[in-house]
Amino acid sequence: MASWIVGHLAGLDFHTVLDAFSGTGSVGYALKRAGKRVTCNDLLAFNRQIAMALIENKRERLTWERMAPLLAPIPGRPYDDFIARTFEGVYFTPAENRWLDVAVQNLDRVSCRYRRALAFYAIYQAAMAKRPYNLFHRRNLYMRTADVARTFGNKASWDRSFDDHVRRFVQQGDRAVFDNGTDCTSTCGDAMSLPTTFELVYLDPPYMNRRGVGVDYHHFYHFLEGLTRYREWGGLVDFESAHRRLRPVPSPWTRPGEIHGAFERLFERFADSLLAVSYRSDGIPSLDELARMLRRFKGRIRCHTRRSAAYALSRNRGSCEVLFVG
Numbered sequence: 001m002a003s004w005i006v007g008h009l010a011g012l013d014f015h016t017v018l019d020a021f022s023g024t025g026s027v028g029y030a031l032k033r034a035g036k037r038v039t040c041n042d043l044l045a046f047n048r049q050i051a052m053a054l055i056e057n058k059r060e061r062l063t064w065e066r067m068a069p070l071l072a073p074i075p076g077r078p079y080d081d082f083i084a085r086t087f088e089g090v091y092f093t094p095a096e097n098r099w100l101d102v103a104v105q106n107l108d109r110v111s112c113r114y115r116r117a118l119a120f121y122a123i124y125q126a127a128m129a130k131r132p133y134n135l136f137h138r139r140n141l142y143m144r145t146a147d148v149a150r151t152f153g154n155k156a157s158w159d160r161s162f163d164d165h166v167r168r169f170v171q172q173g174d175r176a177v178f179d180n181g182t183d184c185t186s187t188c189g190d191a192m193s194l195p196t197t198f199e200l201v202y203l204d205p206p207y208m209n210r211r212g213v214g215v216d217y218h219h220f221y222h223f224l225e226g227l228t229r230y231r232e233w234g235g236l237v238d239f240e241s242a243h244r245r246l247r248p249v250p251s252p253w254t255r256p257g258e259i260h261g262a263f264e265r266l267f268e269r270f271a272d273s274l275l276a277v278s279y280r281s282d283g284i285p286s287l288d289e290l291a292r293m294l295r296r297f298k299g300r301i302r303c304h305t306r307r308s309a310a311y312a313l314s315r316n317r318g319s320c321e322v323l324f325v326g
């Protein structure tokens with residue numbers, strides 16, 4: 001999908017670009033590959049770490065030799081056991097929880113922020129690989145541990161050790177590091193508060209389906225956010241929730257009554273830049289509504305479509321991936 005998006009931007013005259021809702025950084029990364037000076041931004045701190053590791057970082061590599069000693073207790077060092085205490089029976093086994101407590105606290109020994117970000121990246125990937133649905137939205141460790149006949153192979157990934165997963169992701173992360181000859185950066189904040197000086201702004205905000213249900217990334221990935229903000233984590237958890245999510249933060253992107261206004265404010269803020277907006281054909285606002293809003297700020301709009309990749313387990317096979325360029 002990222003190369004399809006960047007391919008449609010190739011003919012436009014721009015060098016500086018903001019990926020304002022960067023998530024995994026996959027589009028920002030493709031833009032970096034295309035030689036652009038990329039700024040990646042996301043509201044979530046863990047996504048900022050990913051962008052710092054793979055996009056802002058020009059040359060620092062972590063290596064497994066540096067990472068391996070951080071995955072076991074350092075003799076004489078006291079460790080908090082926050083994950084073991086708080087998430088017993090929720091996502092990972094007790095031994096895995098203790099592993100996470102140790103590894104994350106050891107990351108403060110990595111003085112280079114790019115290597116530390118690569119280490120976080122490897123731990124996030126490992127934690128997602130070991131989760132049913134790759135998410136943290138339910139207390140469902142039992143899906144992994146239940147003694148039932150399996151018709152699919154995920155259990156092998158769930159049960160592979162953190163060390164094995166992390167080793168593979170350290171190598172993957174290191175291979176992805178390169179210098180494109182420009183200064184790319186990463187930030188963490190609300191897209192509405194970012195500077196307006198970019199030649200092109202790419203917008204891929206959370207998607208709301210036609211029933212008015214939005215994707216709440218803060219809810220799906222709260223555990224990765226907690227790993228990133230380990231020292232503050234205890235003060236952020238909603239202890240009323242069975243799966244110990246972070247206390248919800250209100251967002252216009254998950255509220256049907258507010259999402260039109262959120263799009264309009266974004267378009268208005270970045271009206272002086274070329275605008276590229278990723279969307280799907282069956283959401284709120286509708287395609288027509290979105291095009292109308294964009295037209296208030298942009299004289300010329302192009303709309304590219306392609307069939308959506310079917311997400312795992314999704315029953316929605318009919319929608320199209322859309323890219324508006326204004």
Ligand SMILES: C[S@@+](CC[C@H](N)C(=O)[O-])C[C@H]1O[C@@H](n2cnc3c(N)ncnc32)[C@H](O)[C@@H]1O
Pocket residue numbers: 020021022023024025026027041042043044047189190191192204205206207217218251253
């Ligand atoms: C659809 S995803 C982006 C996916 C991304 N293009 C990729 O390739 O992975 C939307 C992202 O917006 C982020 N987000 C939500 N509200 C935000 C806000 N107000 N400002 C910036 N980022 C926000 C979420 O954390 C999530 O990562």
